[in-house]
Amino acid sequence: MSIKVLIVDDSSFFRQQIKTIINSDARLRVVGEAANGREAIEKAEKLKPDVITMDYEMPMMDGITAVREIMKQHPTPILMFSSLTLQGARVTLDALDAGAVDFLPKSYERVSGNTDSLKKVLIEKLITIAKPSTASRSGLTTSTTPPPSRPSSSAKKYPQRFELVMIGTSTGGPVALQKVLTQLPANFPTPILLIQHMPGSFTGAFAARLDSQCQINVKEAEDGDTIQPGTAYLAPGGMQMMLTAKNKLKVLEGDARLNYKPSVDLTFGSATKYYGKNVLAIVMTGMGADGREGARLLKQSNNVIWAQEGSTCVIDGMPSAIVKADLADEVVPLQDIPQRMVTVVS
Structure with missing residues (x-):
């Protein structure tokens, strides 16, 4: 049918x-x-x-x-x-x-x-x-099948002191990011990097809207930005965003062979050199598997990876890819992500 x-x-x-x-x-x-x-x-x-x-x-x-x-x-x-x-x-x-x-x-x-x-x-x-x-x-395969279950404990603790949070999203991401970021306090103690699949003409307006809605600061990332606690940096659409030193951003055209601009994999992977094991990376709603390989690199350095729980995603392809690759430390429903972020990062 x-x-x-x-x-x-x-x-x-x-x-x-x-x-x-x-x-x-x-x-x-x-x-x-x-x-x-x-x-x-x-x-x-x-x-x-x-x-x-x-x-x-x-x-x-x-x-x-x-x-x-x-x-x-x-x-x-x-x-x-x-x-x-x-x-x-x-x-x-x-x-x-x-x-x-x-x-x-x-x-x-x-x-x-x-x-x-x-x-x-x-x-x-x-x-x-x-x-x-x-x-x-219809016999069609979509990315809306719930991912394999993994227990998520709200009491789970991590030994490291987190210095950076990164969030990767695609389809359904703008609304999901809004729901998460608007719940964070102004004194959120780390910088946040946001990688949302979106055209270049859209990300400036999206960052401005989030900034007007949130207690934290939100801006479209610029080449050379020094990232600060309590500020979220949105990767410009059509570009790549990566860390070139601790707390230093590089925004560039990037390799044409990459399927996504911006690419979650690229931004995630770039943090491994500068933050040791002190990164919390979250993969949220979206089609495809962008973020999986970057999360794999982060996991090799004992960083912490969360995946959004499938039933709270618009499309669960990206978080499901994280879970299926056995990279998720926690699978967290969308509504619980902001409070869990505050708890573990603080």
Whole structure:
């Protein structure tokens, strides 16, 4: 049984292009189209799609309002199409807050060209964020299977004095990071490095939003930053962030062979030379396995690795990869991560 998709966009041209891409894969089937947010709510209820693609700027009702209403009335995984602009970044973050699962940068050139790269990433995202029950009925493999269980004790203690916290995330990460960072006190005693898979035009707006919401300071990392306690440094999208000395950041283009920019593996691995065993690294919600090899390097120096508990992830591919590789010291539900951080780091 194929995954049912509802396309929401006020442009008939975009709807047709997206429909062509989606229907080119036998695992997916477009079951309906909507030209505005109000129509999207009605068709989501009537057609019961497994996943929805959502535009933002539409007549009668915008995409964010539609997302919020759909998630209230009949929760469905939603993929936002957003422009690569500052406004596009802000809208995307609002949509994720409203309940959208993920987003995809949208431009006329990219969609009209019907490029193989767009086709590949769109299909992959739709299949991954579709309801797990539908995926299993279709014989599809997704990264939403709960990872192998490992006991997590809130009383667990570690012998080292932590000097650095690093957090790697991807799909579902912006909302998860917000939930964690907003619970940390202003006097949090270590610097925090954040590696979130996100386009370059989005990370500045995301860092600014987090900074306005949190007691700690949050900034987009810059080349040459000296990292300070009580401050979180977000890796710029499209770039790599690494430590080149204790407390010193380097932001650079990085090797084109790396799949992710920024790469959790690269940032994690760069800390092993300067912090001994005094790093707490946390791998949270996301597709794929980025962070596993970096965590492996950290583990060789007896650093501590946590994985977010699978049922609290939007997509548990990344933390599940940590657990399956036997690298996790603890598997921690999202809601418990901030207090556990404060407890063990303090």
